[in-house]
């Protein structure tokens with residue numbers, strides 16, 4: 167039987183989203199937000215209560231199946247007295263059939279299922295608390311984690327002019343973020359904890375389920391600074407690539423810059439794009455926008471980016487949020503081009519017109535200003551793109567990821 171919450175999700179994925187994903191990835195429509203869709207029928211009545219942030223848990227939960235490789239699952243089957251091929255079946259059930267509960271592993275003997283459960287094993291999929299669909303087809307999902315914290319993930323469907331369809335998952339790596347970039351809603355909400363590897367992977371699976379389509383691209387650009395949770399991010403990256411079959415080149419890991427971590431990432435020689443959030447062409451201005459830049463001078467950051475390119479052959483993409491009257495002047499574009507030329511070739515700039523957030527004095531620049539900035543870079547032989555804003559009306563656009571429950575977990579009043 168389909169549980170009530172699943173029935174709701176099914177409704178979400180087949181009606182408004184199915185309609186919305188047919189829209190082309192052009193400018194965001196000004197249409198009002200689609201109705202907030204709550205997938206919470208099975209949840210108890212809840213209220214919010216302050217609590218101290220818990221220390222970060224270990225990055226792997228020892229009894230969670232999601233995140234395990236095929237060979238690890240085969241070994242697990244053998245450890246439980248089963249034949250090795252049962253591990254391959256487990257792999258298919260987790261990553262292809264996407265079964266969420268051990269009880270649902272109908273291909274496996276009942277005794278094996280019971281043994282797994284009795285030994286404390288679980289799949290590692292969490293319920294979807296809410297899904298909010300934007301008029302442009304972007305969907306923000308709130309996933310309710312085991313400790314009642316909520317993490318956000320965003321599914322972005324794009325159909326190009328030739329009719330080919332991409333589904334990008336923008337995944338979070340932390341609940342909240344400690345870095346407090348001045349333009350970012352997530353940073354303003356504070357930090358709770360790192361996500362475990364399965365909590366990152368399950369975001370992609372949740373998006374696939376909701377859209378009833380496989381995810382083609384993954385960007386680690388949701389809540390949190392991936393480099394502050396690198397072990398989990400690398401483990402999730404491995405699983406997404408090897409087990410869920412998303413190409414390394416289809417994945418992007420972003421960072422605002424954490425000392426010594428870019429080198430560490432480069433040593434893994436991944437074929438994924440590194441996206442560095444620059445936001446300013448000089449150290450002084452950067453420090454006002456990205457406070458954590460004080461501990462990572464721009465020259466050191468650029469040197470590490472150059473080494474990443476030399477080590478991996480993958481060009482670095484520089485993210486640059488345009489803030490009207492702050493960093494969007496022609497002089498900033500000229501300075502940015504000079505900076506990039508000093509540090510070599512193989513760079514790309516992705517301009518992101520600021521997405522408004524509550525309580526921020528920053529303004530979004532006019533389109534003319536954005537085009538002028540892009541033109542100044544192009545005329546200086548810097549490859550540049552301007553990111554189209556998606557999901558604005560669902561607060562799912564870049565920098566907008568935040569939820570009221572970011573810092574405080576949900577606590578069920580019924581249990582008090």
Ligand code: SF4
Pocket residue numbers: 343344345346347350351352353354388389390391422565
């Ligand atoms: S922009 Fe990224 S690193 Fe900066 S506060 Fe937001 S989530 Fe954290």
